[in-house]
Amino acid sequence: MPMRFRKLLTLLCVPILLSSCIRIPSDQGTDTDGGGSEGKDPFVSYYENMTYHYQTKVDEEALLTGLDTAYLVLANKTSPVGESYTPEDLVRLDNAVVVPWHQTTGLTLEACAAAALYEMLDEMRAEEVTDIFVTSAYRSYIxxxxxxxxxxxxxxxxxxxxxxxxxxxxxxxxxxxxxxxxxxxxxxxxxxxxxxSAYPGTSEHQTGLCVDFITEDMGGNLTEAFEDTAAFAWLSENAYKFGFILRYPKGKEDITGYTYEPWHYRFVGREAATDIHFSRLTLEQYLENGTSH
Ligand SMILES: [Zn+2]
Structure with missing residues (x-):
């Protein structure tokens, strides 16, 4: 699909997402009046009511509080981003979070996704989950x-x-x-x-919004063994609070086009991530729900 048309579609779908796709997580016990305080976006005020108990001092701005079309971009086998797509603001990840074999050339990620990633990894460390590294981030079309x-x-x-x-x-x-x-x-x-592997132009890594995690004891191989790590257990519980979702869940292969990848996390911002986490939808379904109402 041409970029301009895709952008237009995404822009069209977001207001609908705002109005129709928000589910209230049952275990949050949050009562939202939907209207929020005067002058406030009802969506934002709902999330303001959610109480997280962060161990670290989290910069919530970095978690993208609010839906943003740029962070909901879809890249999959049927919706390629195309050869020319490059994230606007790429930053080199701090080597402290990168696997040793990528530290010389370095890994890059979109700036906001990187900021949220740091917040998340700080929190993980504060909760004594330290064996986790990024092994893959932005990947160009080439x-x-x-x-x-x-x-x-x-x-x-x-x-x-x-x-x-x-x-x-x-x-x-x-x-x-x-x-x-x-x-x-x-x-x-x-x-x-x-x-x-993804055909060129269809990899989500080209968006600069996702990372593959690995732990030291996985011997450099991305396998389902990641599912048995403390890092995975932590991410399953908490990644959404930092705007990340498990992008290729088990049993959703027909929708995502990918087999289960417990190591691949995608940044969509905290609002969308929270909704996707509690509704157990894929990003495809989340975006489609918005356009079908
Ligand atoms: Zn990946």
Whole structure:
């Protein structure tokens, strides 16, 4: 979809989101009159009533208090951001939060997402969850393109474990092994790559609004083992308070187009994140709900 049209759609959908997509988290016990105090945005006054018990001194401005279309941008397989999309304000992440193997070249993130990330990691440390690092942040279109073709070369050279997982043993046996073939066709190789990597222009990392977390004991591999870490347990409870959502939840593969990724967190701002967290919607559903009412 052309950028201008996408922007227009997003702008159109936000007022509807404001009016129709807000659910009151049942365990907040918050009574909102919907009107708020005089002169105040009802949405903002509702969130002002939510009480969080931060251990650290949190700069709530950094958590993006209020919906902002720029932070609700959708990048997925059916809604690519395109080749020219670049976040406006990228900052280099402090190496203290970056895995050692990326510290020389560094990782970058959109400025507001980075500020919120720091607030979140400070709070985690205050609660003694210290084993957590960022292993992936902003990725340019060009970088995603390089990765994609590198993965494709790999899948074309040998039938990988990912190929068996994606295509199934029977399919590979009938179409390749029984015929003495040891290399996948290009179409099959592409299918396998797309099961774990994004086609250039469709990666959410191109928005500069998401990070992949990893812990020291994961040996450098992003796997579902992240689910068993203290960091994951903490994020599951608290990430939304800092504007982050688990972007590819379990059981939502049909909607997000991605298998479960417990390590991938997306910044949308605290308002949207809170709503998404308690409603258990994906970002796709959250945005779609806004446009369908
Ligand atoms: Zn990711």
């Amino acid at each position: 970088k995603q393109q390089q990765l994609y073709y590198q993965y494709l070369d790999n899948e074309l050279s040998t039938i990988s474990e990912d190929a068996y997982r994606c295509l199934g043993y029977t399919y590979i046996k009938v179409n390749y092994l029984d015929q003495g073939k040891t290399q996948l066709s290009r179409a099959d190789a592409e299918k396998v790559v797309l099961s774990y």
